[in-house]
Amino acid sequence: MTTKVILENHEIPRQWYNIVPDFARAPLPYLGPDGLPVRPEMMTPIFPMSLIEQEMSNQRWIDIPDPVLGALLRWRPSPLRRAEALEKFLGTPAKIFYKDESVSPPGSHKANTAVAQAYYNKIAGTKMLTTETGAGQWGSALSMACALFGLRCKVFMVRISFDQKPFRKVLMELWGGECVPSPSNATEVGRRFLEQYPDTPGSLGMAISEAVEAAVSDSSGNTKYSLGSVLNHVLLHQTIIGLEAKKQLAKIGIKNPHVVIGCAGGGSNFAGLAFPFMKEKMEGAQIDIIPVEPASCPSLTRGVFHYDHGDTGGMTPLMAMHTLGSTFIPEPIHAGGLRYHGMSPLVSHSVVEGLATPCAIPQLECFDAAVTWARTEGYVVAPETSHAIAATIREAKKAKEEGKEKVILFNLSGHGFMDLAGYAKYFNGELKNYDLPQEEIEKAKETLARFPTAKV
């Protein structure tokens, strides 16, 4: 009989987990244009104070407000399932569990923070949110959340994804959101990008610059900006995933998995599952925690831990993170949500602290893993998620070689119904792997030299 663990409504976690106070050494502060740590009031043009407080909080547990819980309960707690058909197919002694975040209305984990951010903005009087989106998952999620809480939403979508996934725009419109390809002519920074790189496929870094400008340039103060990953408060909202998973595993007698896996672009999906288990690891548990990134955009495995901007236009504070340089434009792989030059400062810090061990996987191995998954487990996953599945298959094969009955847990971050153009190209042999030349890394190091070094 298929193993699946369901939590009742009343078992949903009532607090998010903030990892910051539990790190042995404190993460480095964000730096402002003056080179000094950013103060809360400096962020008020783009975020409401409640989110700024979460961004800078040292409190371990933070209450989830009732209206946010109410929205989350539409699809949460999400199922934890065991992938028995895949285990059988691989002949592995490993037990593979996964958390299914594709069950949210927009189809990914992004909805978890979208409803929280929409709520906090709503009660602060915000009328409109601007944001960026890569593959479109985040823009869809925020459009939905804005519909539920009565806000307007404007989304700058990375051009290559906008072209590859035309229906994402329709989806955002269905929820009342407005979606434009980035770089666009709608912002000053966008026009600058278009001048400098006329044929650019765009990047998350560029889209962030445009969305930030669109928010701060509204003189009414009623427009704020919303980010779908990277920042502390975004990761915080995602920890509900790992907190639920812990409860679910406990119900079937598993205290901790041996391996925890999540794909990592900006880092929020990975952190959402992993941080509650990282807490266990800091308290002594033996857990391999693996963020998985695309070989073509390997910030954690080949980038530099350094102060850098979160966006290409240099509008964000400087953050200490693993980065390929904020002007790096990743190859146009189909996992658009993983095409980010940097990495969440908290995820970067966890790698520096030796709590997580990243790996990078090329595109074709990931699509291959996704097809195996569909034909064994039935579900169709997003190209981003396929990275976690590819790493899971690697770990399950390793467990087979070692003859170990390991428990592997990964996060199924989103479904792939909007990504079938990518699968079509994969089946037609039109996709390839991209190896990032070492000279690109060296170039990043040079450009980063103008910013302070990051020393924990």
Added chain:
Amino acid sequence: MTTKVILENHEIPRQWYNIVPDFARAPLPYLGPDGLPVRPEMMTPIFPMSLIEQEMSNQRWIDIPDPVLGALLRWRPSPLRRAEALEKFLGTPAKIFYKDESVSPPGSHKANTAVAQAYYNKIAGTKMLTTETGAGQWGSALSMACALFGLRCKVFMVRISFDQKPFRKVLMELWGGECVPSPSNATEVGRRFLEQYPDTPGSLGMAISEAVEAAVSDSSGNTKYSLGSVLNHVLLHQTIIGLEAKKQLAKIGIKNPHVVIGCAGGGSNFAGLAFPFMKEKMEGAQIDIIPVEPASCPSLTRGVFHYDHGDTGGMTPLMAMHTLGSTFIPEPIHAGGLRYHGMSPLVSHSVVEGLATPCAIPQLECFDAAVTWARTEGYVVAPETSHAIAATIREAKKAKEEGKEKVILFNLSGHGFMDLAGYAKYFNGELKNYDLPQEEIEKAKETLARFPTAKV
């Protein structure tokens, strides 16, 4: 706090409900080419005996085999949610509950019978299944089920849907299925259709003819045919939806809803939710049971109850049902799954018996309802499902006028992530309503005169 009722794995129903023995008057038998009732052995070229037995069974409860339960447990029991945001938006005193069948891997209720049919075929030695598909939901579901049980799958997809939804083909291929547009040159009957109607958008009736021919013409006997709706055994497998819903409503103290709603193309989605409540109605409960069909293909509301073929080529037995005539080609509305000339004999019989009261709704009202749904409840539904939502909104408004606190239950049969081209056209004002001229009905009556009349 959001109301949602979840069942544990162990609460999944272990038996399907067969409505046949509970009808006051027996449904009429299928008729063979000789004009006599079809005997089981006549169906063995297309179905395994286990499914033929279910098709003709008079047993009220039929056990669900463990391997089928195992597959169903991937996504079942499905959630029952209350649509509180929609209620608030409408200002209705009605309580609106819905069963969410979009959570299956292919995204619709079709998966429920797909895994059952694949299983019974597998144990009977079948190597390959052929089928038809309208919007592509059924072809996707069967492709997935065949992947899980190790069968090959060939899908004839109605040409208009094939063109409107190009990614449906990729989805089927992802599960290892083969998908061709119908009518095709791959079958004799397909070539005949193409000659007769060179510009035809195709129809479910035509696609059924092709899939049946493809199965029976395989002389090895290892290819069987599989139908996604209409037949008794298909409806039987879907009753798990209503059986779960009954358990879920009971958990929150509701014995029966006042209104039960499902969209109806071939009838299996409607019957899956409704038949277990029809049992209550036959035992005395007061329940309005409403199958909803498109105004452009109104078999139940404007068609004739008569013996007719289930397909356009006349390859199926004659069945007593509501029909627009097996040569009727519905207008190319986006709810491809509802473009069927006939109706399940059991659903038709329930209407004849006065147990269900059908209604027909035009396309634009349905899309409008789907947009309202997305912006209140968050979920994006298939155009087929939008018919059930439009009817639900009508009923909720009626309850408001009457000041009655009615409980309305409907079936959210599938998500709309594959249907965004339709939404794009709706937003662009490119869609219209189609009124079926009365002369089409009269024409149907004339062509039906060559078949026996249906007298219950």
